[in-house]
Amino acid sequence: MFGVGENLPSANDDAWFAGIPTSKGNLFLLKTEESNSNANFSNDGREFPVIMFKTFKIDSIHQKLQEQNVRIAAFDEPKDGEDYFRFLKFYDPWGNMLGFIQDPVTVPWYGTR
Numbered sequence: 001m002f003g004v005g006e007n008l009p010s011a012n013d014d015a016w017f018a019g020i021p022t023s024k025g026n027l028f029l030l031k032t033e034e035s036n037s038n039a040n041f042s043n044d045g046r047e048f049p050v051i052m053f054k055t056f057k058i059d060s061i062h063q064k065l066q067e068q069n070v071r072i073a074a075f076d077e078p079k080d081g082e083d084y085f086r087f088l089k090f091y092d093p094w095g096n097m098l099g100f101i102q103d104p105v106t107v108p109w110y111g112t113r
Helices: 058-067
Strands: 015-020 025-030 040-043 046-049 051-054 072-075 086-091 097-102
Touching: 046 086, 046 097, 058 072, 058 086, 058 097
Parallel strands: 051 097
Antiparallel strands: 015 025, 040 046, 072 086, 086 097
C-alpha cells in the first residue's frame, strides 16, 4: 500500500522504519503495550505522535502555531554549527499529538519532497 515492497515489519519487531517512495515520506512503527483514544502513543513514559509531516520550514511553522496559541509539546531549537533531525510536536484541538520533522542537510535524501 505504501510502496515499501518486501520491507514489512514482523510481529517480533519492536520498531520499524521505512521510506515511502510513492510520497517520499517515511513510515515509523513502534510497538507499545499502552493505548488511548487519541492519535498518539507513549513508550517508556514519553509521548509520540502517530503522524509526522516532513518540512523544510520548521521554524516558521513553530512560530505560526505559537501565534495561534496551539499547545506545543516539544520543539527542537536550532543549534549553531550542528546538523541534526529537528522535531516539533503539538496537539490539535481534540488532544491528538501531531508533529513535523525537518531532516538535517547531511542526510542523502535531504531536499526530496
